Amino acid sequence: MRIAGLLEGEQLRNRIFGYMCINILLTVTLLALFAFYAIGSRAEEQVKTGLKNERVTIVTQTGDVIFDNYAKAEEMDNHLNRSEVIDAINTGRGESKRFSETMSQTTYYYAMKLEDGNILRLSYTADHISSEVQKFIPQLIFAALASLVVAFLAAASLTKKIIKPINNIDLTAPEIDTYDELSPFVREINRQKQLVGEYVASLEKRANTMNDITGNMKEGLILTGPGGEIIFANQSAVKIFRVNEMPGKNILEVSRDVELLHNMKICLSGKNAEMVFTIRGKTYNIFFNPVYENEILNGAVVLFLDITEKFYSEKQRKEFSANVSHELKTPLTTIYGLTEMLINGIAKKEDTKDFAQKISAQTKRLISIVDDIIKLSEFDEDSVKAEKSVFNLKNLAQTVIENLKSKAAGKNVTLNLTGESFEITANEHMIDEMLFNLIDNGINYNTDGGSVNVDLKQGKDFCEIRVSDTGIGIAEEHLSRVFERFYRADKSRSKKTGGTGLGLSIVKHAAEYHKGRVEISSREKEGTTVVCYIAA
């Protein structure tokens, strides 16, 4: 098809052919002109110089030369054997021509019989054409060179003229009408261009689809080549590592975590791997999967699942159960020891009462721990939901204070209640627990002669329960952790006071249930203030 196309149009061929013809014609014309000029000028020269070359000889009838204008007559041969002389003697006139190869010259003779019987011979020697030509060689060379230069210049300009439209073709959008011969190429280029455009568009579409799909993924996704070089990374992966332009970089440049790199190596050797990875406070479960193409390992797919919440709640749960068992075990061990002594009769009779008291105290402690745990788990399960009622907060606080008055008196701590009297809509049981725990803590961690002040305030969005004591306070490093379950600032002291380590946890829980928050501030040896905000 292409060859046919080439033969179809003859625009270019005709043009080149035409230009070549013109060029040759020009050269030939130039040479011819010069030759004409040269020969013409030579002929003219000859006319101008006249008969300078003519030789005149007078020969007697016997053939002896009596005059010659070129040579000495007496030295010349007898001329009776020359044909023109013989003819002249016989007929009155004669002519002949002789060619001398050595001189490459032709001599023309003409003889006529004079009235005195002597013969007058005129001769003219002409050079042969080749020797005539030889005389023009320098001029010819010059003429040839000149015509060459002219031809070269003409050819150059003509070539330029032919090539110009080709050079001017815009390859990104070639036009068909430049030369007929080129139109198949142009058509093909246009077709290919269109094809490439279509391919690029479809690839872009595919990449965009991939980006759209993976971009909305919460999980991080990284695809790597067999050497660990990243081919693709989605938005989440970029966010995890905070490394821009990940594709093209090696996984090593993204993270230098030894375990991650180790698992990557395992994966790139063809095995699946999995790990838990923590970065900037977030915990991820990473899955490494090798990718095979035609049974040849060709890279890896790495998937990051955010398990931060799960990881921490799991961690908390583990800590909680460890703490619970520990907290329960301590009083149980004491009870077990004391009962063993009683059973084996090691204890003296008078100590029996003391032992029983100790067992009772430890049992009480166990009950309060179990109570607190039950409360917390109730709060956790939100089983107390919907039990909201309207009640007077000050009245409730008063009741709690009444209940704790005897305990406070035993420690020589005074309890004060100040603030407005107002009603709130809340879960009474939870608020009761909250107040009890806060005031109880205020008593437990107080000094002799100290006080616990409860102040109530009704705000626009929140109502405020402020419980401050003049107690021993909490060191700054413990402040952020006191709301953790079973966390205690001073372990030895809380054992004495009988706290379960769950009190503030319950307070926090109750406040959060009421869409509120708890703030704590404390100075060691000066006292602690806890403020609970509860949505009004």
Place this chain on the structure above:
Amino acid sequence: MRSRFDEQLTNLNNKLIEMGAMIEDAITKTIRALIEQDVRLAKSIIAGEEEIDQMERDIESLCLKLLLQQQPIAKDLRLISSALKMITDMERIGDHAEDISEITLFLAGTPYIKELEHIPQMAEATVKMVKDAIDAFVKRDLELAYACIDYDEVVDNLFINVKNDLIDLIRIDSANGEQAIDLLMIAKYFERIGDHATNIAEWVVFSLTGNHKRSRDE
């Protein structure tokens, strides 16, 4: 088409990062073992030193091979020659991690006289330096390299704090002397790690600019 030389250079680059990751891991664990008096962790660090040494030898032979076979010039030559120097510093950091862990093992039986205060700070500062130096290499980040070089002063100051702490401890009770000396050694090793991190950062500067400069002002 990627030439074999380019491939080898990428390989060298990756191996250097890998070795960097190894020493970062080693000193991070060293601190944990020291503070928590974790004997098992300390032992694993000492065992891991062999791997770092092996890595150094691997990279060294790769560098020599590249120098011999490819006769690199300009930037490539600078990368390879600084790689040769960097691995020496990295290996020394690995050695110091091992040294500290050995003292940790020795101290493991007895509780610390006073809760460690400035040593963990110092350790954190040196880890930051090592991380920054290797990050500067990975990201080809000149500014970070200079920042790392400047940060050495912080570590040096912390070392003086540690020294003063320990002098006070000995003054209070001369029986504290033995542990104080061990802790001083640990602090000195951390200080040396800081110096080696500075060296690494300087080699990063050299490989990027072709100049040996201790700071950007010079």
